[in-house]
Amino acid sequence: MKVPPPLGKFVEIFSALPGIGPRQAVRLAFFFIQQGVAFNDEVAKTILSLKGIKICRQCFYIHQNESGICDICSDKNRNQKLIAIVEKETDLMSIENIGQFNGRYLILGDLRRTGILEAGQKLRLNSLEDWIGKELGGKVEEIIVALNPSPQGELMTNLITEEFKGLTGKISRLGRGIPSGGEIEFADEETLGSALKRRE
Amino acid sequence: MKVPPPLGKFVEIFSALPGIGPRQAVRLAFFFIQQGVAFNDEVAKTILSLKGIKICRQCFYIHQNESGICDICSDKNRNQKLIAIVEKETDLMSIENIGQFNGRYLILGDLRRTGILEAGQKLRLNSLEDWIGKELGGKVEEIIVALNPSPQGELMTNLITEEFKGLTGKISRLGRGIPSGGEIEFADEETLGSALKRRE
Numbered sequence: 001m002k003v004p005p006p007l008g009k010f011v012e013i014f015s016a017l018p019g020i021g022p023r024q025a026v027r028l029a030f031f032f033i034q035q036g037v038a039f040n041d042e043v044a045k046t047i048l049s050l051k052g053i054k055i056c057r058q059c060f061y062i063h064q065n066e067s068g069i070c071d072i073c074s075d076k077n078r079n080q081k082l083i084a085i086v087e088k089e090t091d092l093m094s095i096e097n098i099g100q101f102n103g104r105y106l107i108l109g110d111l112r113r114t115g116i117l118e119a120g121q122k123l124r125l126n127s128l129e130d131w132i133g134k135e136l137g138g139k140v141e142e143i144i145v146a147l148n149p150s151p152q153g154e155l156m157t158n159l160i161t162e163e164f165k166g167l168t169g170k171i172s173r174l175g176r177g178i179p180s181g182g183e184i185e186f187a188d189e190e191t192l193g194s195a196l197k198r199r200e
Numbered sequence: 201m202k203v204p205p206p207l208g209k210f211v212e213i214f215s216a217l218p219g220i221g222p223r224q225a226v227r228l229a230f231f232f233i234q235q236g237v238a239f240n241d242e243v244a245k246t247i248l249s250l251k252g253i254k255i256c257r258q259c260f261y262i263h264q265n266e267s268g269i270c271d272i273c274s275d276k277n278r279n280q281k282l283i284a285i286v287e288k289e290t291d292l293m294s295i296e297n298i299g300q301f302n303g304r305y306l307i308l309g310d311l312r313r314t315g316i317l318e319a320g321q322k323l324r325l326n327s328l329e330d331w332i333g334k335e336l337g338g339k340v341e342e343i344i345v346a347l348n349p350s351p352q353g354e355l356m357t358n359l360i361t362e363e364f365k366g367l368t369g370k371i372s373r374l375g376r377g378i379p380s381g382g383e384i385e386f387a388d389e390e391t392l393g394s395a396l397k398r399r400e
Contacts, residue, residue, distance in 0.1 A: 001293050001296040001297050003262075003293075004252070004253050004262060004263070004264045006246070006249040006250050006252055006253055007250070007253060007262065009246050009249065010246050010247070010249075010250060013242070013243055013246050017228060017231065018227060018228065018231050019224050019227060019228075020220075023290075024219050026290055026293075027218060027219065027290065028217060028218065028219075029250070030262075030288070030289045030290070031217065031218050032247060032250050033250055033253050033255070033262060034255075037251045040247050040248060040250055040251060041248070042213065043213055043247055044243075044244035044245075044247045044248050045244075046206070046209050046210050046213050047210070047232060047240050047243055047244045047247075048240060048241070048244050049206040049209065049210075050206050050207070050210060050229070050232050050233055050240055051237045051240060052204070052206055053204050053206055053207060053233050055233070055234075062203075062204060062207065062230075062233060063204070064204050088230070089230045090223075090226055090227065090230070093201050093203075093226075096201040097201050
C-alpha cells in the first residue's frame with residue numbers, strides 16, 4: 001500500500017537505527033503523527049542539540065569541554081597508569097557508577113560478531129599505545145580488559161592482551177562468577193568453574 | 201554518573217516513546233552522537249517533515265489531501281456501506297495489502313488493557329454513527345469489527361456489536377482458525393474449536 005513520502009522516509013531512517021525494526025519504525029511514525037507538531041519540534045530540537053557533545057580524543061567517551069578531553073581523562077586525581085579497555089560508553093558508565101575505579105578508560109566501540117577488529121578500533125588501540133609510549137614512559141601499571149565474557153569478547157581480550165602485555169606491569173580481565181541474585185542451577189559450566197576457583 | 205544535559209534530555213524523550221526503554225534510549229543517543237551532525241540533521245528534518253501528514257476526519261487514517269479526507273474515504277469506487285472497524289493504522293494497512301476489501305474503515309486507536317473505551321475512541325465511534333445517520337440513510341450493509349482476538353479485543357467487539365447492530369444489515373468479525381504455517385499442536389482450545397466449527 002502506498003504511504004505518504006515523509007512517512008516512507010521516516011520508516012526508512014528509523015528502521016536502520018540499532019534495535020529498531022521496520023514494524024517498530026512504522027509504529028513510531030504513527031505515534032509521532034498523532035502527537036502533532038509541537039512534540040515533533042521538541043524531538044527534532046533534542047536531536048539537533050546533541051551536536052554540542054564531542055568525543056574525547058583520548059578515551060573516546062563524550063564531553064562538552066573546549067579542551068577536546070573528557071572530564072575523566074582531564075581529572076588529575078585519577079591514576080593515569082591504570083587503564084580499563086571497554087567496548088561501549090554504557091560499560092564505562094556502569095563502571096563509573098560503582099565508584100570503585102580510579103583510572104582512565106579506552107572505549108573500543110561495538111565489537112563485530114566476526115571477531116575482527118575494525119579499522120577504527122585498531123586506530124583507538126594504536127592511540128593508546130602511542131599515549132603509553134609518549135606520555136607515560138612506555139609502561140603503565142595495569143590494563144584491565146573489561147570486555148563482555150562472550151566468545152567475541154574473549155577473542156578480543158586475548159588479542160589485546162597479546163598486543164599490550166609488553167606495555168603494562170599487569171594485564172587483567174574482570175572476574176567471572178555467579179552474579180548477585182543469580183542461581184547456581186542456571187550457571188553455565190565455565191561460570192561455575194570460575195566461581196569455584198575464585199571462591200573467597 | 202553525570203551526563204551532558206542534551207544527552208539527558210534525549211534519553212528522557214526517547215525512553216518515553218512506545219517500545220523504547222531507558223537502555224535503548226541511551227544506546228540510541230550514543231549512536232546519534234557517533235553518527236555526527238549531518239545524520240542528526242537528516243533525522244530531525246525527517247521528523248519535522250511529518251507535519252505535512254494529516255489525519256482523515258472520517259476514518260482517522262493519514263493523508264496529504266487538501267480535502268481533509270484520505271484517499272480511501274474519497275475513493276468513489278469503494279463501497280461506502282461496508283465498514284471495517286480496526287484498532288491501528290497498521291491493521292488498516294495489512295487489510296489493504298491483501299487487496300480483498302473494497303469498503304472503508306474506522307480506526308479506533310490503541311485499545312487500553314482496562315477494556316474501557318477512551319473519550320477519543322467514543323468520539324470516533326459517535327462520528328461513525330452520525331455519518332451512517334446523515335450520509336447513508338441510517339443503515340449500512342455490513343460492519344466488520346476487525347479487532348485482535350485478545351481479551352480486550354473481544355470485549356470491545358461485543359461492545360461495538362451491541363452499539364451498532366441497529367445501524368447495519370450485518371455485523372461480523374474476522375474468522376478464527378489455525379493461521380497458515382501454524383501448528384495444530386500449539387493452537388489454544390478456542391482457536392482449534394473455531395477452526396473445527398468453520399472447517400471448509
